[in-house]
Amino acid sequence: MFGPGLLIAASFIGPGTVTTATVTGASYGYALVWAIVFSIVATIILQEMSVRLGLAARLSTGEALRQTFGSQIIKWLMIILVVSAIGIGGAAYAGGDTTGTALALASVTSLPHVLLSAGVAAVVLALLLSGSYAFLEKVMTVLVGILALTFVITAISVGPDLGAMLRSTFVPRVPDGAVLSAVALIGTTVVPYNVFLHSNLVQEKWGDEPRDPALKKARIDNVVSISLGGVITLAIVATAAATMFAQGLQAESAADLAEPLRPMLGDAAPWLLAIGLFAAGMTSAVAGPMGAAYAICGVMGWPTDMKSQRFRAIVVVVVLCGAAIAISGFNPIQVIILAQAANGILLPVIAFFLLITMNNKRLLGEHANSLVGNIVGGLIFLITLVLGGLSLADLF
Numbered sequence: 001m002f003g004p005g006l007l008i009a010a011s012f013i014g015p016g017t018v019t020t021a022t023v024t025g026a027s028y029g030y031a032l033v034w035a036i037v038f039s040i041v042a043t044i045i046l047q048e049m050s051v052r053l054g055l056a057a058r059l060s061t062g063e064a065l066r067q068t069f070g071s072q073i074i075k076w077l078m079i080i081l082v083v084s085a086i087g088i089g090g091a092a093y094a095g096g097d098t099t100g101t102a103l104a105l106a107s108v109t110s111l112p113h114v115l116l117s118a119g120v121a122a123v124v125l126a127l128l129l130s131g132s133y134a135f136l137e138k139v140m141t142v143l144v145g146i147l148a149l150t151f152v153i154t155a156i157s158v159g160p161d162l163g164a165m166l167r168s169t170f171v172p173r174v175p176d177g178a179v180l181s182a183v184a185l186i187g188t189t190v191v192p193y194n195v196f197l198h199s200n201l202v203q204e205k206w207g208d209e210p211r212d213p214a215l216k217k218a219r220i221d222n223v224v225s226i227s228l229g230g231v232i233t234l235a236i237v238a239t240a241a242a243t244m245f246a247q248g249l250q251a252e253s254a255a256d257l258a259e260p261l262r263p264m265l266g267d268a269a270p271w272l273l274a275i276g277l278f279a280a281g282m283t284s285a286v287a288g289p290m291g292a293a294y295a296i297c298g299v300m301g302w303p304t305d306m307k308s309q310r311f312r313a314i315v316v317v318v319v320l321c322g323a324a325i326a327i328s329g330f331n332p333i334q335v336i337i338l339a340q341a342a343n344g345i346l347l348p349v350i351a352f353f354l355l356i357t358m359n360n361k362r363l364l365g366e367h368a369n370s371l372v373g374n375i376v377g378g379l380i381f382l383i384t385l386v387l388g389g390l391s392l393a394d395l396f
Contacts, residue, residue: 001217003137004201005225007287008047008194010140013147013229014093014284015100017188018277021233024181025240026251030161031175033168033237035182039189040230042380044223046190046351047198049358049369049377051218054199055211056367061199061354062298068357078353082299085346086193087318090292094322097288098124101281102326107255108274114327121323124285128315131307133204140286143279148228150276151235154257157264160238183390189233190384192346195354196295197287198222200304215367289318345392348384355381 024032053064062082069075102116109116127136174182206214243260244251251257255277261269293314294304302310355377358369369377 002221002225003141003205004051004198004218005047005221005223006144006228007137007140007201007290008043008198008222009225009229009232010144010147010283011194011197011287011291012043012189012191012284013144013232013280014097014188014288015277015281016093016096016284017233018236018280019100020181020184020188021236022240022244022257023251024178024185025237026244026249026256028175028178028181029241029245030164030168030238031173032178032182032185033165033234034170034172035185036189036230036233036237037169038383039186040226042186042383043190043194043229044226045376045380046195046354047222047226048219049354049373050195050198051202051222052215052364052367053357054202055206055214055218056365057363058203058207059199059363060203060294060298060304061196061357062295062304063301064199064357064360064363065299065353066301067363068353068360078349079299081346081349083296086196086292086295089346090193090288090318091321091325093288094285094318095325096322097281097285098322098326101278101285103255104274104277104281107258107277108271113329117323117326120281120285121319121326124282124289125316125319127286128290128306128319129312131312133201133306136286136290137205140283143283144225144228146279147276147283148232150272150279151232151239154239154261154265154272154276155235155242157261158239158242160242164241165234165238179390183387185233186387187347189229190347191291192350193288193291193295195350196298197291200294200298204306285319285322289315289322292318345388348381348388351377351381351384 050061053059053061057064059067065078066075069078098117098120101120102113105111105116106113127139130136202214202218206217239261240251240257243249243257247260249260255273258270258273261273265272293311296314297304297308297311302308305311355369355374358364358377359374361368
C-alpha cells in the first residue's frame, strides 16, 4: 500500500530541508513547529489532488493542465513558466543535493570532494536511467527508512520538550526575524514539481488496478508517507532546539549538529549525522530530476514514460548540471535561493491552475473537487500567494 507517497516525502527531505530545519531549531527553538505542521497538511491536500488526477482521470498533472486550458496564450504562458522555473529549480537543487551528499561522505572518508560528487551523480543517473519504477521505489523506501530511523534516534537521545512542541503547534507565533525561516520551512516542503510527479507515480504503481480501490490505497499512502516526512523534519528541529538553542549555539549547516550530539551519542554522532545527510541527499537527488522530467514532459505533451528518450534526456541534463555545480566547487546557495524564489512564484500559479483543473467534471466526473475541497484548496492558494510575495521580497 506504500510507494509513491514515500517518493514524495523523499523528494522534499533533502539537504536543504535538513539544513533549514537545523538552523531554525538552533535559532528559534520550537517556535516554528506550527510552520512544519501547516506545510505537511498543505502538502497532503495538494498531493491528494494530484493522486486523483492520476487515478481518476488517468492523466498526469501536466497533461490535465494542457487539456483544461483551451486558450493558446494561457497554455503557452503556463508551459514557459513551468519549464523555466522547474528546469532552473531542478538544476539548482540537483547541485545542492549532489554537494550535500558528497559532503556527507567526505565527513567520514578521506576521498576528494570532486571524486565523491562525480560518484554520486553517476549513481543517481544509473538509478534513473534504469527505467524501472519498481526498483526505484524499493531503493527510495530503504533510504526514507534510514532517514526516519537516523533523525528519530537523534531526537530521542536529546529528550526534546514535547510540551513546547505542542504549544507551538496550536499557538502559532513568529519570533522577531523568523519570517523568512517560516517561509523557508514551508517552501522546502510544499514543492511544485511534486504535484506533477505524484500523478505519474500512482499510475506506475496502481494504474492497472480498479479505480476506487487504487484511490483508497493511494490516499492512505499519501497521508502516512507525507506525515512521516513531517515527523523527520520535526525530529531535526527538535534535536537542534534541545541542543544548540538550549546552549545558545548557532548553526550554519546540518553538520554543526555533530558536536552538540557527542555528549549523548559519543563518537557515533558524526557517523549517524553523515548517514542521515547521505540518505537525505540521495533521496532528493533522485526524486528532483525525476519530478522535473515528468513535469516538463507533461506540459509539453511528450510521453511521460521513464524509458522515453525525451524523459531520459531531461534527466541527464538536470543531473549533469547538478554535477557540474558540485564538481566546480561553486557554492550552490545563491542558485538555490534563486530556485526557491522561482518555486515560490510558481507554487501559487500551480495551485491556482490545479484548483481549476480539479473542478473539470469532464475529466474527473464524481471525483472532481467538492465545495469543502475548493474552500480548503483556496485557502492554501492564498497562503502560497503570500509566501510567493515574501520569496520575491527576500530575493530582491
